[in-house]
Amino acid sequence: MATIKSFEELDCYKICRDFRNQVAEFCEKLPSREEFRLKAQLLKAARSVAANIAEGFGRHHHQENLQSCRMARGSLTECLDHLNVALDESFLTKELYDNFRLQHEMAAKLLNGYISYFSRVAAASK
Secondary structure: OOOOOOHHHOHHHHHHHHHHHHHHHHHOOOOHHHOOOHHHHHHHHHHHHHHHHHHHHHHOOHHHHHHHHHHHHHHHHHHHHHHHHHHHOOOOOHHHHHHHHHHHHHHHHHHHHHHHHHHHHHHHOO
16 A cells, blocks of 8 residues: 555545535524434544544554544444435435445445555554
8 A cells, every 4th residue: 555644545435525514504404403413423424434444544553443433434324224214214315325325335435445454454453
């Protein structure tokens, strides 16, 4: 892997940041009664994904980076459940849900690849 100087250069961060921004845009359209329910939960989870990738990058220790990325993956999965709620409660169209689902799958794939890479690096450094 080439030397990466900032978490902002990571493909997994870039797609998770885009996912977060798309979620934030959607949340602005939720009804006001969802302000402290679905909207708050979904925004918190979406923000946590990219934030955990950044935090792990800043740790400079393979095991801590792995742990942060695993937390990011958990938050990404939590987002999907909140989007399921939005679909079930008709806040989200099937078309938009399918778009979120594709973004989620790509983000998960890149994040899992980054986790696999760091798992190998961590194992080699023991």
